[in-house]
Amino acid sequence: MDNQNKLWRVALYAVLVYAAVYYLLPLYIMATTSVKSMDEIRAGNLIALPMSITFDAWGKAWATACTGVECGGLSRYFWNSVQMVIPAVLISTTLGAINGYVLSKWRFRGSELTFALILFGVFIPFQVVLLPMAQTLGWFGMARSVAGLVFVHVVFGIASTTLFFRNYYVGIPDELIKAARLDGAGFWRIFFKVVLPMSTPIVMVVLIWQFTQIWNDFLFGVVFSSGDSQPITVGLNNLANTSTSVKEYNVDMAAAIIAALPTIIVYVLAGKYFVRGLTAGAVKG
Amino acid sequence: MGALAIKNVTKSFGDTHILKGIDIHIEAGEFLILVGPSGCGKSTLMNIIAGLEAPTTGEVHIGERIVNNVAPKDRDIAMVFQSYALYPTMNVRKNIAFGMETRGVPKKEQDEIIARVSKMLQIDHLLDRKPGQLSGGQRQRVAMGRALARDPKLFLFDEPLSNLDAKLRVEMRTEIKQLHHRLKTTIVYVTHDQIEAMTLGDKIAVMKDGIIQQFGSPEEIYERPSNLFVAGFIGSPSMNFVECHLAEQGGEYGVSLQSEGDARFVALPNGARLADRIGQKVILGVRPEQIEVAEEGEPGLACKVHLTEPTGPDTMIFTQVNGKEVVARVHPRAARHPGETMRLKLDMGKVVLFDPQTELRLV
Ligand SMILES: Nc1ncnc2c1ncn2[C@@H]1O[C@H](COP(=O)(O)OP(=O)(O)O)[C@@H](O)[C@H]1O
Ligand SMILES: [Mg+2]
Numbered sequence: 264m265d266n267q268n269k270l271w272r273v274a275l276y277a278v279l280v281y282a283a284v285y286y287l288l289p290l291y292i293m294a295t296t297s298v299k300s301m302d303e304i305r306a307g308n309l310i311a312l313p314m315s316i317t318f319d320a321w322g323k324a325w326a327t328a329c330t331g332v333e334c335g336g337l338s339r340y341f342w343n344s345v346q347m348v349i350p351a352v353l354i355s356t357t358l359g360a361i362n363g364y365v366l367s368k369w370r371f372r373g374s375e376l377t378f379a380l381i382l383f384g385v386f387i388p389f390q391v392v393l394l395p396m397a398q399t400l401g402w403f404g405m406a407r408s409v410a411g412l413v414f415v416h417v418v419f420g421i422a423s424t425t426l427f428f429r430n431y432y433v434g435i436p437d438e439l440i441k442a443a444r445l446d447g448a449g450f451w452r453i454f455f456k457v458v459l460p461m462s463t464p465i466v467m468v469v470l471i472w473q474f475t476q477i478w479n480d481f482l483f484g485v486v487f488s489s490g491d492s493q494p495i496t497v498g499l500n501n502l503a504n505t506s507t508s509v510k511e512y513n514v515d516m517a518a519a520i521i522a523a524l525p526t527i528i529v530y531v532l533a534g535k536y537f538v539r540g541l542t543a544g545a546v547k548g
Numbered sequence: 549m550g551a552l553a554i555k556n557v558t559k560s561f562g563d564t565h566i567l568k569g570i571d572i573h574i575e576a577g578e579f580l581i582l583v584g585p586s587g588c589g590k591s592t593l594m595n596i597i598a599g600l601e602a603p604t605t606g607e608v609h610i611g612e613r614i615v616n617n618v619a620p621k622d623r624d625i626a627m628v629f630q631s632y633a634l635y636p637t638m639n640v641r642k643n644i645a646f647g648m649e650t651r652g653v654p655k656k657e658q659d660e661i662i663a664r665v666s667k668m669l670q671i672d673h674l675l676d677r678k679p680g681q682l683s684g685g686q687r688q689r690v691a692m693g694r695a696l697a698r699d700p701k702l703f704l705f706d707e708p709l710s711n712l713d714a715k716l717r718v719e720m721r722t723e724i725k726q727l728h729h730r731l732k733t734t735i736v737y738v739t740h741d742q743i744e745a746m747t748l749g750d751k752i753a754v755m756k757d758g759i760i761q762q763f764g765s766p767e768e769i770y771e772r773p774s775n776l777f778v779a780g781f782i783g784s785p786s787m788n789f790v791e792c793h794l795a796e797q798g799g800e801y802g803v804s805l806q807s808e809g810d811a812r813f814v815a816l817p818n819g820a821r822l823a824d825r826i827g828q829k830v831i832l833g834v835r836p837e838q839i840e841v842a843e844e845g846e847p848g849l850a851c852k853v854h855l856t857e858p859t860g861p862d863t864m865i866f867t868q869v870n871g872k873e874v875v876a877r878v879h880p881r882a883a884r885h886p887g888e889t890m891r892l893k894l895d896m897g898k899v900v901l902f903d904p905q906t907e908l909r910l911v
Contacts (some may be wrong), residue, residue, distance in 0.1 A: 441600050442633035442694075446620035446647030456646070460637035 291538060297516035302510050324521055328514050330501035337543070339491070344478060347494055348525075351416035352473045354397050358417070358508035359424020359469060360462065364454055367432035368440050378429060378513045381435025384422030406456050407489045415487055416477045424469050425475075429454060431465040431540075432458065464540030471537050475526045479547055550609065551576040551734040552597070553701060557606030559758075564808045566592050568758040571644055571716045574736075574751055579728050583745040585756030585781075590738040591754075593604040594706050597736060599623050610702055621650075626695035627704040630711060632687045640666075640690050641675040644697050665693045668727075685716045686730065692727075721747060742782045746770065766878060766892075772891065773900065776907040779833050782801070782804075784866060787838075789876045790832045791904070794825050797875040803832060806870050810850035810890075817897055828909065831902040838895040839876035850893030853884050865890065 286430060291310060297320050299313045307314075326336040327475070364376045365371075395404070405411035435458065443453045484494040493501075499522045503515050552574050559567040566589045574580045585859055597608055599620035600736040608615050616628040634643050641662055649745050650657045664674040669689045688708060695703060708724075709717045725748055728735055739745055745752050746766050754761045754769060754777075762774040773779035779787045792803035801819025804880045805812060816822070822830075842848025849869070857864040863883040865876040869889075876892055884890045 300706075300756070398633070436631050436633065438629040438631050438633040439635065441598075441633070442629060443646070444600065445598060445620050445625070445627050446694075447650035453696070454651065457635050 264304045274444055284474070291393060293520055295517045297513050297520055299513055301509070301511060301513060318512070321517040323511075324518035325503045325515045328502050329445065329505045330498055331505055337498045337502065337521055340493055340495045342497070343409055343488075343492055343498075344495040344525075347393065347412045347416070348474060348477050351413045351472060351477050353421065354413070355417045355420030355424050355473055356469050358421050358464065359375065359426075360459070360466070361454070362421065363432050364424040364428075364458055365426025367437070368437070368453075368458070369450065372427075378425075381422055381425050387422075389419070390452055393482075393486055396489065407487070407492055409488070409492045412483060412494065413430060413462070415435065415483050419483075420473050420476065425474060427465060427469050427472070428462075435461060453471065466540075467536030468540035469532055470531055475527050478526050480548060498522075517545070550574070551578065551611065552580070552736065553592075553607075553609040553872065554597070555607040555609070557593070557603045557608065559589070559598060559601070560604045566758050567596075567603075570758075570760055572753055572760065572763060574734065574765075576734055576829075577732045579735045579737065579746050579750045581745040581746055581749035582736065582755060583742060583752060584740065586740055588755045589708055589758040590740075590755060594736065594738055595628070597702075598625055598627050598704055622880045624701040625704055626698035626700040626702075627706065628691045628695050628708045630707040632679070632691040632711075634687055634690055634694075636679050639678050640671060640682075640693075643679070643690055644694050647694065647698060650662055661697050661699075661896065665696045665889070668696070669693045684712050688712060688713040688720060688759075691859065692724075697733075701734065703733055703735040705735065706871050707740065708737050710739070710741070717744075724748065726732060743784060746782065752782075754781060756781075760783070771898070772909065773833070774900050774909055776831065776833075779900065779902070779909075783835055784860075785836050785875050785877075787833045787835050788869075789902075790834065790870045790872050792830060792832050792870055794822055794828055794830055796823075796826055801826070803830070805849055805894075806830050807849050807851040808868055809852065812847065812849055812897055816901075816911075818911065822901070825910075833900040833902060835893050836875045836877035836880070836899045836900070837862075839892050840872070840876075841878055841882040842891040846893065848887050848893045850894050853886050853888050853890055854856075855886055856883055865892075868890060 269310060295313055296309075298316045298318065299307070300315070300317055300319070303314060312536075324336055325341075327334055328336045330340070335450070362381065366374055366381075380510050400411045400414065402407045403414070405414055416490075429498070430440040439457060440453060443457050448456065459535075478494075479496065481500065483496045485500070488494065488497065499518055502518050549750045550573060551614060551844065552572070554570050554572040557567055558565065570593060572580070573798075584590055596603045596788075597610075598805065603616070603845060608624070610623055635646060644665065645658050648661065653661075662675070664901045666675060669692060671686065671693055674682060674686060675797065679690065682690065682693070684769065688711075688911070691708070699886050705724075709720050712720060717906055721744060724737075728748075737744075737748060738749075745754075749766055750768055751763065752769050753763045756777055762769055762778045767781055769778060773782065773787075776789070780789070790805070792805065795802065795804060797813045797815075800815040801822055802813055802815035805814060851867040851869065851874075853865055854869055855866040855875075857866070858880060861880075862877045863880045865878055865883060867876065882890075902908065903910055
């Protein structure tokens with residue numbers, strides 16, 4: 264009985280370790296390849312550890328690699344993405360919080376319908392709106408600009424941020440809002456003094472979620488931007504597709520890691536809030 | 549002076565009619581209990597009094613004012629909620645101060661009020677804690693402190709004790725009563741617990757299905773329940789209901805009672821009032837303590853004891869009369885063991901009769 268138990272345990276861990284390796288291997292190969300020299304890559308084994316570590320590929324990916332006709336590396340795209348992601352995340356999160364607050368605590372005639380319609384936005388395939396959105400951006404004079412990308416991401420983000428906040432706020436007892444109303448607080452005072460301070464877990468979830476979504480977006484980036492407003496994902500694509508005489512795997516790998524690094528860092532720093540926020544149920548009084 | 553008057557208030561959510569014409573009037577300083585089973589509309593009525601919800605029809609008066617169109621914060625009320633509804637991110641001091649801050653009470657005055665209230669409720673050592681670090685009883689006190697800091701004309705308590713354990717509930721009940729004696733504010737207090745209702749209230753409104761079944765003093769409600777529901781709801785153990793027929797025997801009006809192996813006719817004082825109901829079925833309501841052990845030589849109904857439940861000061865005797873289980877509350881020394889027989893008599897001056905159709909009280 265006991266032995267059988269042990270056997271199961273060993274089998275279980277074997278499966279888990281296998282799965283972990285399976286998922287970590289690409290990251291490992293990316294990381295190691297990015298610090299190898301091209302000579303070593305051509306000579307060596309894909310899996311082998313680097314014999315000597317060099318950051319030349321990183322420097323090149325950042326500053327001098329060619330992305331199409333230009334050869335300025337990813338840095339320009341990276342800053343575009345930063346300029347896009349910060350306002351887009353903040354605005355969509357703020358609006359989602361206010362929407363969720365209204366739809367859960369200040370219900371009005373038709374608020375359920377409103378919520379259902381907003382929810383619909385979560386399921387709309389991006390491709391469907393590309394043309395109308397391009398038209399709209401044109402009307403607003405925001406075509407091919409970072410501001411236009413921010414606008415698109417905010418509009419698309421609202422559906423999911425509203426959903427997140429609304430579902431979290433439903434768990435806050437209505438009596439709390441009633442008590443605050445009796446205390447004389449109005450809509451905004453209740454929001455800022457009572458509801459928002461209770462929202463840390465879900466704010467973290469939404470921030471991480473939105474950051475990841477917007478940073479990693481390629482489709483909107485490639486469609487709604489051009490030239491000097493393109494985000495990092497488009498830059499990475501351009502870099503990898505620019506044909507050079509030799510394929511520089513180490514530069515490609517370094518570029519890919521640069522593109523992914525911010526989301527990884529955000530998750531490492533705030534990931535525990537993400538898990539905590541997703542599992543946090545009703546707020547205890 | 550009238551402190552609170554509710555005039556023909558109704559409330560419907562769409563097609564569901566929750567309150568169906570509520571009328572209540574209490575004087576300043578009175579302690580009104582709203583009691584009734586869960587879901588009968590007590591909280592809805594409280595929310596209407598507080599202004600958190602609007603009545604579908606009817607008027608609410610607080611003091612001299614009609615407050616239908618007055619915002620909750622301007623009604624001069626404070627409310628204690630069942631869940632306490634303490635702001636979880638604020639410490640106790642902030643919780644109490646929040647309303648005063650909103651109203652713009654000067655900081656110095658706030659501090660004085662917090663000091664006074666927290667001392668009165670013995671929560672002065674908890675002021676820097678968050679609600680999550682408090683026990684249920686302490687949270688309850690903080691919730692009351694928040695209401696007291698308001699010094700309102702009208703206190704609303706919505707089942708404030710129902711989340712506490714039994715012992716604490718009894719303690720807090722006494723404290724609330726003392727508080728009321730001291731402060732002499734008008735209180736509306738919702739509960740589904742009939743013992744709380746009896747012990748706390750100056751006036752009790754018994755509610756069921758959105759209708760006030762009876763409104764009166766605890767004594768009135770206990771001794772002269774207006775219908776079967778009120779009679780059964782108030783009192784523990786509940787009133788016994790025995791079906792019988794009104795009869796006349798030797799010029800006296802009364803009912804015949806039958807136990808297992810004995811039967812006798814018992815006369816009703818003032819039974820003549822029921823002369824026109826002779827032969828008809830009635831429901832006799834008798835509370836457990838209105839059944840006594842018959843002394844030697846006194847007339848009594850010999851009843852077989854099915855079960856006994858000693859509670860300490862009294863013992864409950866379970867037996868059967870007219871085919872219905874009946875509970876009698878007797879002195880422990882007078883109690884017999886299950887299987888034995890006891891001679892019992894009813895305090896006919898106190899029993900009540902109900903019409904089986906309308907369920908209303910007859911006498
Ligand atoms: N906003 C609402 N919409 C629809 N029905 C409601 C609403 N609020 C309360 N009710 C219903 O009204 C009834 C009475 O509720 P409530 O006043 O909370 O009862 P109690 O406090 O006596 O337990 C319940 O059946 C409840 O489902
Ligand atoms: Mg209730």
